[in-house]
Amino acid sequence: MTTQNVETTLHITNLISQASPVVQLVMLLLFLASIYSWYVIAKLSMGFKKATRQDDHFQKMFWSGAETNTLYNNAQLNSERRGLEDIFYEGYSEYLKLKKRQASIQQKIDGTERILRVGLSRDQGTLESGLNGLASIGSVAPYVGLFGTVWGIMNAFIGLAGVEQVTLATVAPGIAEALIATAIGLFAAIPAVLAFNHFTAKSEAVYSDRALFAEEMVALLQRQSMGSSQESE
Template structure:
């Protein structure tokens, strides 16, 4: 392309509104990519933490020792957070001595449900922005294109003899807005769908752990209650 028909040259020749649309789409793309890298790193870390915790939890070690080890950390997240919330509430209700085994389990499960909700909210952080960027960026680009083409035809109508060379730059700069809209939208949509699937899988893993851990605590609660009665 010649210097006049380069991307930067067409950007400078575009109307103020089309320039504003291009800058908005460029900023959206930059922010989207930043969130994509950040979410990818966070979800990879979450999956790694799940594997590490499950290895420790199902190794057959003492749950009290595991609870103390995890509670000593400065930051607890993921499946470990559910374990700490559930075990802490279970121990507190058992120590009170006034709650029935069913009440103990109900309180324990509620505590884990609250922790699960917080963890899922953290995993879904920034995903709404990607969904919004993926859905509206093409329309923003299309708006810039329509506006640019409209201006090009208005200018074309003011001359007596129209040539392709006169209208081509205006149409080209307008079409760039659509291209930028697609450039911002496509990665955002792909990333949103991929991350949503990963979050769903992690949420299922957390839910399965809650059920399994509840079953373990339920057996402990009833066995302890039976031993006390005897």
């Protein structure tokens, strides 16, 4: 076998096309997993940017001195409310319902807090949609690639059993095509793991900001309730 033929055989496209069906299937699955992970990464990136922008905008309006009833009416008209606006709307809706029933201050505050916690969890779950997929790809892809490598090396050695003289030129193609599976597995796993860690940290930061806003909102409503109660007396 000439040097030119060896180089041609060891070209990555030829190694993939000459790999066994099992190894090719592994490579295809890992390639699809990599495409999916990049889709999720792009989706999460846009989702977090949009959520942060919307939350900042609503907080500016909330603390600008606008009436809570005005903010509530605006949120009610917005069918696409998300994040803090949606959490505020759900919490204030419950507060108004309890106020209409003439519940005590403590009942109104407890009910509002409960609904705010539910809203926080629901919106956070929507924001984090896709993180579990990244975690699965990051943890499983290297092992899937390793399986393809082991299978490829096994087939390579089985093929060498009938060869009288084993040289580097006969061993290299089989080993190389097997190792491609591990390389693709790492190519799929590394970005997924990095993205998972990055977006998990961002998710915790967003949740902390929203939870702090919910606490401040409850404190504001409590002060308003106490003020209204004193006026009625």
